[in-house]
Amino acid sequence: MEGMTREKHESLKFYNYLCQKIGSEEVVRIRRLALVIYDIGLKNTITSGSKGEGLDLKGSDIDVMYIDRYFEVYESETEKIVLDSHRLPFVMNTDETQPCYTQLYLITHHQNKKLIFNVSGGLLNVLEMSHLRYVLSSEQYKQYCMSVYCRFKSPKQVHGPCISGGNGEHDFAWCLKCDTWICQAKPWVGRPRTAWPSPELISKIISCGVLFVPIGCKGSINQNIEWRISFSVAENFLIFSFSHTQLLCYAILKILLKELVEKHQDLKGLLCSYFIKTLMFWILEETDLYVWRPDNIIPCFMACLKRLLYCVRYSILSHYFIPENNLFLLRFNTNNKEKIITILSNFYGQGINCFASSETLQDYQNYSDESTESLISRNIRFVQQIMPTFYTIRRMLGADQILRLLYNFLHSSRTGTSRLLFALQIAEASMVVADIYLYPNRSGNKHYYFSYIHVLSHLTIGLNMDALSGLLKLASFLYVHKNYEASLNMIAYILQKCTDEKFDMSFIYQERIVILIQKRVLNLMKKEKLETIMKSLIIHSCYFEQNSSIIPQELQLDVSGMRNVFLPLPFAHFLNFLCYYHLHDISSCKQSLQRLEQVQQRLSHCSTEVFIPDTLNTVICCGIARQLIGDTFIARKDFKVAAALDEYNITSAASRLFNLI
Template identity: 35%
Template sequence: MDTDDVKPGYAQLKLDYSRRQSILKQCEEQNGKLYLSSLLYKQLLLRKEHNNSGSIHGPCITDPSGNFDNAHCLHCKTWESPAEQWISRSNNSWPSSNVTQSIIKHGVLFVPIGVKGSPKEDLEWRISFSVGEKFLINTFTHTQLLCYALLKIILKDVIATFSECKDLLCSYFLKTIVFWISEEVPQSVWKPKYLISCFMRCFSRLVYCVEHSVCPHYFIPENNTFENKIVGRPREVLLENLYMLHCHNWRCILFSDQISKYDLFSCNFPIEAHALYAKEVERILSSLLWYMADITLIYTPSEIINIRMKQTYFCQQSSGPSIKDVCKFYVSKWCQQHAQYVPLICYNKFQYQQYKLCLSTVINNIYHDAASGWLMIASLFYKTKQYSKALYIVSYSLWKCTPEKFCQMMMFSDIHYQLLKLQTFQKKSLICLLKILVVDDIKFKINSTLIPDELQMTEMDTSWTFPSTVYAYILNFLCYYHLNDVRQSQDSLHALQLVIRELYVVRSNKSAAGAYNFLGVALQLLGDTEYARHVFLQSVKLFLSDSHNSAVKRLLLLG
C-alpha cells in the first residue's frame, strides 16, 4: 500500500511480484513501478461476469438489467497506518477494547474507486472500514439506533424532497456523525430518557458540519467526506432547510409523514384512559363550542349574553373549569375581534390614546389558544412600524406553532394521545388545556385595521382566516423586508415554502390556497412577477372563489 501523494482515505496498490498474466494486465506502470489499476480491475470483472453487457457504476459492476450493483473489494488483514490514531483516540468507554480489537483483527477493504478528478484516479483505491462500522453499529444501544434512524427518516422524508438538496447528504454521513457523538459522550447518556437530548446533539452536529462543509471520516479524520460535495448554492439551500428544522427542536421529526400521520387505532391497541380524555378535547375542537366563540360581532348584546351563558354551562359540563377560566377564554376571543376595529391612523394627541386602547385590547386576546393571540399583537406592532418588536413576538409564536399542537377539525395522531397521557396535562381543566395546546387560525374581519397593507384586498367582501404558522412566516418576511434585511427575508420566504410544501398545520385546500397567496405577495415584493403568477395560479386551482380567494383578483391585476 502506497499512501504518498494520495488524499487521506485512499491508497495506491504497488505490485511487488506476480507471475500471473491476468494480474499484470490489470496494472499500469508509473515511475518504473507497477500499480494495480482500479479501473482495469473493474473492466476485467465486467467482461468476466457480464461479457461487457453490464456497466460500471462508481466502484460497482451493474448487471445488464440494472437491478444489481456488485462491489468487488480486496481484503487487507492488517490495520492501516492512516487509522493508527483511532486505536487509542477515544477517552470514552465506547467502543470497548474487545470491539476495537475485533475491528483491528479484521483489517480493511480496498474498494476500486479513486478520488474524482485526481490525475491518478484510475490507480487509486478507497480504504473502506465498512466491516468495522458494522461491528460498531452492533454495539449501539436502542437509543443510539433510534437517533440514527430518526436522522435517516428526516433525510429521506424531508430534506431529500427538495430538489437542490436531494443528493447532497447520504446515510453514510449521518452514520459518521453518530459514531463521533458516541465516542465523545459517556455511554450512560444513551438511554431512553435522554433520547431527545441525544437526537438533538446529533442533529446539531449535522447542522454544524454543513455550516463549515466539514465532516471528518471517523477512522481517518484527515479525510473530509464533505470535500467538493457540500458546496455552492445547493449547500445554502440545504443549510436554510436545516436551520428551519432545527428551530423546531425535536419536533422537526414531525415533518415526516410516516411519523406525523401515524394512526394509533390502525394498530388495534387497547384504548387507554388518556385516550378518552383526548376524545373529549377532539370533540370540543370539532364542536359548536369553538365556532360559537367567533360569532360575537353578528349578534345583539342580549343574544351574546344568552350564548355566553350556554357556552359557560357547556364548558362546565365538559371538564369542570372555573368560571374565571371560562370568562377569560371568551373575553380573549372577543378581544381578538374587537381590537381590529380600533382606528390606528389618527392625528395629534389622539393617536397615542388610540394605540394604547388597541394594544390593551389585543393583549387580552392571548388566553384562548397558544399562538394566534400573540400573532395579533405582532400585527399591531407591524402596522405601527415597530418591526423589531413584531419580529420578537413572531419568533415566540413560531416556537408555539409545533406539529404536536391541536387544531380545529383535525384528526388526532398517536403523538397527540401520548401528549395527553402526561399527568401534567390531565390535571388541567379543559379551558386551560385549550390555551396551552391549541393553535387556532388567525382571523381578520372585513376592514380590519390590523391586517398588513400588503395582504389587504379592498375588493374582497368577506373575513380572512389563515393558519397561524403561515401567517407568522409572511409577517416575519414583511418585517425583514421593511428592515432591508435581504438574507433574513429570503430565509423567511424559504420557511414559508417549506410550510406549504409539507402542509405543516395547513389542513384544507382553502388554507393551502391562502398560504400560496402569501407566497405570491412576497414574490411580488421581491420583483419575481412570473413566479408570483405561477403561485397565484396554484392558489386558484386549490380554491376557486372570487369572494373568498384574493388570488383571482391578484392574477387579474398582474395581467
C-alpha cells in the first residue's frame, strides 16, 4: 500500500511538473481557441500540427491546410452531384491504389473542359489523360501551388505535400475535400471499442467528410497522379477530446522522439509525430478512461512506450481509420530497426529518468511540488506560454471579412477567456479594415468626412489589440491626413509607453533575448485581469496591408506588392521625423533621426535571420530620412546594407538604391 501511495505521489508530482513545462489545461484551451478563431476567420482553413493541438514544444510547427473550393470530390458518380460553373467535380478511383490513396477523375459531364491555370512562366496543365479520362495530377497541382506561394514568400523546403515557410515554423498544404465519409473508412464507425471515442464524437467526425492532399504512394507507378486521403479534421477532433493526462502523455512521447531518439542523426525522420498520434488513438480506443488519471501518468506513459517498442519490433502500426494501411510497412531496415529497439528498450528501463538528457524536461529532478506557485508566477508563465500563439496568428491574419463573424461569436461566447480572445481578434480585424479601406473617388467634404470617420472608428477599436501598435497606426493615420501636431502628440505618448517591462513580440522567437518582468509588472499581475495585462504589456510589430491607405506616402513603395511589417520603436521615431520634416522644424527633425539611428544600431547587434524584413525596414527608414534631408551619401549606404541582407529581394532596398544611382 505504501509503495502504491509513493507511485501515485510521484505521478502527481510529474503531472504538475508537466503542466508547468508543457501547459496547464487552461493554457492549452486558450492556445486551441486562438487557432480555432483564426480558422473561423479565414474560412476553408484547417490548422493542425503541434501548436494546433494546443502544444508549444521546442520545434513545434503549425500545419495549415487550405481547402481549395475550386474542386469538389465525390466518392462515386452515383452520388447527387452539384454542378457549379465555378467548380470542377472529381470522382475517386481506388481500383489501382494502395489503402489511404486514390486517383481523382474528372466527372463525365465535364470531359469537354480542360483546366488550365495561368501562372508566371507559362501555362501549367494540372490534368493528365489516363484510361481515356482526365485525372487530376497531384504533382502538377502541387507545383502550381508552389508557384503561387513563392510569389509572396521564399520557402525553405518542400516535403511531401507541404511547403515550409521561410522560418520553418509553418507547413502549408493545399487540399481538396469530399463532404461525405468514404467507404474505406466506414468500418471505423462501428468498430468495437471501450468508451472512446464517444458516439457523439464519431457522429461529429463523419459529418465532416475527408480531405485529399497532393502526394502519391511512394513507389507506385502512378505516384504523380495519386492523392493521399487525409483525416486531419477528424484527428483534430480526437485530440481535442483527450483528457489533460492523455495529452501530456502524447506530448512527452513527442519530446522523447524529437529530443532523444533524433539525437541520432541516422534515425532522424524515421519515426514521426503522426506515428505517435496514431499510436495514442489505438491505445485510447482500447483502454478504460479511468486509467488516465494524473496520479497514474507515469504508468500510462510507460504503457505507451512499451506499445511503441512492440510496434517497431514487429513493424506494424495500422492507420487508425483505414487499418489495411500499415504505416510501418518497409519503414525500417535491419540496422536502424535494431538501433531504435535498443534505444527504446533503454528508455523503457530508465522510466521517466530518460528525460534527464532531454532539453525540455531535464530539470525534473530539481522540481519540488511542495512549494505552491504564486499567483504572480502563474500569471507570468501563463502570458509567456500563450503569447507565441497570438504572435503566430497575428503574422498570418489578413482578412477583413472575419469582422462580422468574430463579432457574432464574441456575443455568443460563454466564458470570459473566449470573449477576450474574440475581442482581441476583432481589434486585429478592425485594424485590417482600416488599413485596406479605399476612399471613394468623389469630391466634396461630406464624402471625405464620412470616410475619415469610418476609418477612425475602426482604428479606435483596434487600440484594444495591444499596448502600442494600435496607437502607432492611429498616429500614422493622422500623419497621412496632415494632422502633424496631433500625430506628434500621439507619438510622444507612445514613446512614453515604450518601457522595458513590455513583452515585445517582435523578439519572441529570439532565444538569447530574455523577457525581464520588472516590479511594475509583478504588481500589475497581482491585481489585474488577463485582459488588462495583455492590453498593457504586449507590443506587436506594426503591420500594414498591401496598398495601405494609412501608411506614410514615403513608405508606399514598401507595401506596393505585399503587406509589410515595421518594428514599433523605430517606426515611432521615423514617424516623428516625418512630422517635424513637414513642419520644417529642422532641429527636432535631426533629433528624431538621431534617435532612429541609435535604435537601428542597437538592432544591428541582433541576428538578422529572424527579423527580415522587420529590421531591414528600419535600415530603409534611416535611408529614407537621410535622403529627405539631402544626405544621399549615407542614404545610399543604408539602402546598400539593407539590399545586401535582403536575400530574397522582398524589401524596397534594391529599388531605392537603384533610384539613387
